[in-house]
Amino acid sequence: MIRSVSQGLARGKHPIRSSEGTGGTYFMQDASGNKYVSIFKPMDEEPLAVNNPRELPLSPYGEGLKRGTRVGEGAWREVAAYILDHPNEGESDTGFAGVPPTIMVQCLHRGFNHPQGFDCSNENAKIGSLQMFVKNHGSCEDMGPKYFPVQQVHKISVLDIRTANADRHAGNILLYNDSEKGKISLIPIDHGYCLPETFEDCTFDWLYWPQACEPFSQETIDYINSLDAEKDIEILKFHGLDLPPECARTLRISTMLLNKGAESGLTPFAIGNIMCRVLGLC
16 A cells, blocks of 8 residues: 555656545555555644634634544544454454544655645654555445445444444445445444544444344354453564553444443443444434
């Protein structure tokens, strides 16, 4: 992925800023310019950050758009979500929920937002998350939830609950429809507001979907039982992500809630409802 992006930049294929979202998000191209390779999100262009291209006001106290998050921390949260999305035992390297591969990188290019001007110095290098671009047929906003496979919805619910995601909406779940196999896959993206310091802003759009009222499959229960917050914290630390104590506490509590909820036979809705307080849907 990094090699393809580097080759694209070397061939003059500039980053293309997305017209959507509240922060600076860039499509990175390959050498041919005919294919998107990845998505780059610079830390200093996040919502309310100093170089945000949407001209949003600076955060006066450093708090992000979601309570319990900090401006400039979205990049490491994107990476953390990928690392925490462990593959199911015996399966491929693809994570259980299918979070696309995501890493932290440094990139220097005039195509990013440089309000004070640009020159090829290290001071203008951007640090941010780089996520593999995944082929898709739009997002879940483009299609009603009626035809979403129950297991696909449940996999995303597991990820969102254990990371206390504060920004899960239909627009950041991509949809891939394999017409040959007759299979619909859901791909979760945009995890810059997961692992908040508090549980004040947890948001799960899938709570409004009928699949959330279905019980977990045995496969999903077995996966939930395998989760260990203490091991996850150590894995993140091994990869250079030393969680702030408040965020580590969030991971511990949400993982325990997920484990206990599944053990008690609760549905994704019932567990998610404890975190989001949405009433009377199931």
